Amino acid sequence: MDITGTTISRGGHLLTDVSAPTAAGEAGTLTFTIRAADGTPVTAFAHSHGKALHLIAVRTDGTGYRHLHPALDAATGVWSTPVTWDAAGSYRIFADATPLGAEGVTLSRTIDVAGDLRPAEYRGERRHVTVDGLDVHLDGALRTGDGGVLTVTVSEHGHPVQRLQPYLGAFGHLVALREGDLAYLHVHALGEDPAPADLSGPEVAFHASAPTPGRYFLYLDFQVDGRVRTGSFVVEASDSPAAPTEHHLHHVHAH
Ligand SMILES: [Cu+2]
CATH class of the missing domain: 2.60.40.10 (Immunoglobulins)
Known part of the structure; x- marks a missing residue:
C-alpha cells in the first residue's frame, strides 16, 4: 500500500x-x-x-x-x-x-x-471502547500485503445498534496511523455507498492493508442519532501468511 x-x-x-x-x-x-x-x-x-x-x-x-x-x-x-x-x-x-x-x-x-507533557503508554491492543454510552468493538486482523477485513460492531446496553447513519457518504470512516511515523492510511468501508436516509448496523466492515507489521492507531468516525462520534483503537498488524502461489511452488521445486 x-x-x-x-x-x-x-x-x-x-x-x-x-x-x-x-x-x-x-x-x-x-x-x-x-x-x-x-x-x-x-x-x-x-x-x-x-x-x-x-x-x-x-x-x-x-x-x-x-x-x-x-x-x-x-x-x-x-x-x-x-x-x-x-x-x-x-x-x-x-x-x-x-x-x-x-x-x-x-x-x-x-x-x-507548549505545556506539561504526559505521553500515553500502550500495553497491547485496544479493541473495545465506549463512546457516549455506545460500545464499539473491533474484530479482525490488520495484515500486510493483501490485507484483511476489519469489522466494527456497535452495541448499547448489550443490544445491537441498528441505527448507524451515513456520514460523508459511508456508515463509517476509518483512519489508520502507523505508530512511529504516523504514516496515514484512509481505509474505505466495504459495501455500496448508502443513501442519506439509510440506516445500518450493528456492523461496518472495512478492508485494510498495513504497509508494515507493527502497531497502528485506528480511528473510526461514525454517526448515530445525528451526532458524529469517534472510537479510538490500537491494533498490532502482522505479516500476511504467504499464500503458496503456483509460481512460488514451481520456484521452490526448481531448487
Ligand atoms: Cu473529513
Whole structure:
C-alpha cells in the first residue's frame, strides 16, 4: 500500500503557512495554505466524501484525534478552522484533498504545543471502547500485503445498534496511523455507498492493508442519532501468511 501523510509535499503540492495555537488550552485558529509547484495557492479542489478537504489532527502518541472540515477562502486559498489543543505535545496535521485537475494528496506537518507533557503508554491492543454510552468493538486482523477485513460492531446496553447513519457518504470512516511515523492510511468501508436516509448496523466492515507489521492507531468516525462520534483503537498488524502461489511452488521445486 502506498504510504502517505509523512511529508509536507507531494506531486509538487506543498502544505505551507501553517499557523495554530502554540499552548494547550489556548483557543485559536488553525490556518494553512496548499500551494502548487509554482508557489501559487490552490483555490479549487475536487470534493471527496462530500468535502473539499479533510483535516486530521492527532498528537504523535496517538491521542487527541480529531477530524475537521476547515473553511476555504477561495480568494486567497487560506483554509481555517477553530482549534483548541487539549494537551501539550507535538501534533501532526494531515490535509487530505484533491486539487482540481490533480491527484489526491495527503500532506502533513508537525505543530508543537507548549505545556506539561504526559505521553500515553500502550500495553497491547485496544479493541473495545465506549463512546457516549455506545460500545464499539473491533474484530479482525490488520495484515500486510493483501490485507484483511476489519469489522466494527456497535452495541448499547448489550443490544445491537441498528441505527448507524451515513456520514460523508459511508456508515463509517476509518483512519489508520502507523505508530512511529504516523504514516496515514484512509481505509474505505466495504459495501455500496448508502443513501442519506439509510440506516445500518450493528456492523461496518472495512478492508485494510498495513504497509508494515507493527502497531497502528485506528480511528473510526461514525454517526448515530445525528451526532458524529469517534472510537479510538490500537491494533498490532502482522505479516500476511504467504499464500503458496503456483509460481512460488514451481520456484521452490526448481531448487
Ligand atoms: Cu473529513
